[in-house]
Amino acid sequence: MxxxxxxxxxxxxxxxxxxxxxxxxxxxxxxxxxxxxxxxxxxxxxxxxHMGQLLLSGEGVDQALEALLPGDMQALGVGRLRYSLLLNEEGGILDDLMVTRRADDFYMVVNGATKYDDIGHLREHLADDITLNHLxxxxxxxxxxxxxxxxxxxxxxxxxxxxxxxxxxxxxxxxxxxxxxxxxxxxxxxxxxxxxxxxxxxxxxxxxxxxxxxxxxxxxxxxxxxAGLPLYGHDLDETTTPMAADLGFALSKRRREQGGFMGADRVLGEWPAGAPLRRVGLLVDGRQPVREGATVVDAGGRDIGRVTSGGFSPSLERPIAMAYVPAGLAAAGTPITLSQRGRAFAATVAPMPFVPTRYHRKGAAK
Missing domain, CATH: 3.30.1360.120 (Probable tRNA modification gtpase trme; domain 1)
Known part of the structure; x- marks a missing residue:
């Protein structure tokens, strides 16, 4: 370590x-x-x-990044951040990240557990005239x-x-x-x-x-x-698509219309109908948390989904979780049955975030 x-x-x-x-x-x-x-x-x-801090620069770096990320890098203003996704050829998520356009380069923050894989992927797929520095x-x-x-x-x-x-x-x-x-x-x-x-x-x-x-x-x-925010390696992985993860907002209108990013065929094929499994929030009955690895089960006890994050909410004073459930069960208010170590737990699909966010947005009411 x-x-x-x-x-x-x-x-x-x-x-x-x-x-x-x-x-x-x-x-x-x-x-x-x-x-x-x-x-x-x-x-x-x-x-x-532990997070990876990267600088990317070179002629046409914004267009080069758009070949790998589904976000609109060309429209990103100087000093503005954007949440985006590093995708593989099948549209699976290799990492989620933040990108900022600076005056002469792009500053990218990637997850600590994946940063060296991310750097390798970027260096493999970006043009030779794009410079990547790991800070x-x-x-x-x-x-x-x-x-x-x-x-x-x-x-x-x-x-x-x-x-x-x-x-x-x-x-x-x-x-x-x-x-x-x-x-x-x-x-x-x-x-x-x-x-x-x-x-x-x-x-x-x-x-x-x-x-x-x-x-x-x-x-x-x-x-x-x-806050309903996914954690890579738990709620997101390379088999998960943006639409399954409820991250469709990371695809700008222009990129949805034009494509041209890695994995676009599958990702855009799921837009806007969605994926067969969807990430949802769950309010869990009782006081015992349901943890990652628990399963979503149907009336016959068959596994039909999985819990990817779960714990006790100190703010709400009750257990909450995130899970992937069949699309037909993803609407808020839908009852869900979970199984953990042979015990059944009742839960209800809930909108996320569980606790209202308090970001300092431009134009928001004081």
Whole structure:
């Protein structure tokens, strides 16, 4: 297992470290439920330096990326982010990622467990005149929660001018940083890329703010589950298509009409009718969580789907889950039966997110 730039920083604060995506990472400090609720009410600092940070540049890089991603890269403005998908030739999802157009290049954040495979795939399929740099000397911090802007703006007031899915270069106490107003908790917040050598200083500066506490992987998982956000390797994999995963929004109108991206035949063949199995949210009866690996069963007890994420929602104080179910059972309000270790659980299909998101969107009502 490799060590993150903040490994000693986490251990000095009493973090319980666990293996994740090839790294030792903090799963909790004060307890998952306490950290979850703190993030929902104030601001939590997450170390996501295991993620892959890439820069892609060269003549026509936006068009080159469109050969692999189903998103509209050519229409993406400078300083704007877009969620997209890296697809294989069968339309399966190799990874989900965030792409930002900067003045002279594209900045891409990919999942930690898949980053080296992603880099290999990109280098294999992009033209030789497209340059790909892996920023393995950069740390990545996520400051999330309704008071994240108060804490960060105290250090750099200009960040308050960003809206959701916007990014720019800033300085934090003299340290160059690339900051986006984004995250994976459903809350307002920021992702902050800084040189690894400065990560501990910036983490200290943020945690010196009264709104901020360090938060571990455990709460990050329960927060993203409440927000209805899929986790690659669990809710998404290379056999899953965008339509099955309920990620059709990642296909822009122009790309749906023109195609031209890897896996387009299958992906567009499922538009707009959908895939045979669909990712849905579930409210589970009772108090016991149903975990990944449980099955969706029909009246005869036959397996017809699978649970891909599940746990106890600290905000709702009840179990929730995500599952792939037959299309005919995907409507909100549909009763679902789950089987876990030979025991049946009753559940109901529910709209996602389970907890309303609070992104700072341009033009949103105050």
């Amino acid at each position: 490799a060590a993150l730039p903040l490994d000693a920083w986490h251990r000095a604060r009493g973090a319980r470290m666990v293996p994740f995506a090839g790294y030792h990472m903090p799963i909790q400090y004060d307890g998952i439920i306490a950290e979850h609720l703190w993030t929902r009410s104030s601001a939590g600092l997450f170390d996501v330096s 393995d000397d950069q740390a990545l911090l996520a400051l999330q929660g309704p008071k994240a802007v108060d804490a960060l703006a105290r250090i750099q007031p200009a960040v308050a001018q960003l809206y959701f899915m916007e990014a720019s270069a800033f300085e934090l106490a003299g340290v160059p940083a690339w900051i986006s107003r984004s995250g994976y908790t459903g809350e307002d917040g920021f992702e902050i890329s800084v040189a690894a050598e400065h990560a501990a200083r910036i983490a200290d500066l943020l945690c010196d703010q009264p709104e901020v506490k360090p938060i571990g992987l455990g709460a990050r998982d329960s927060l993203r589950l409440e």
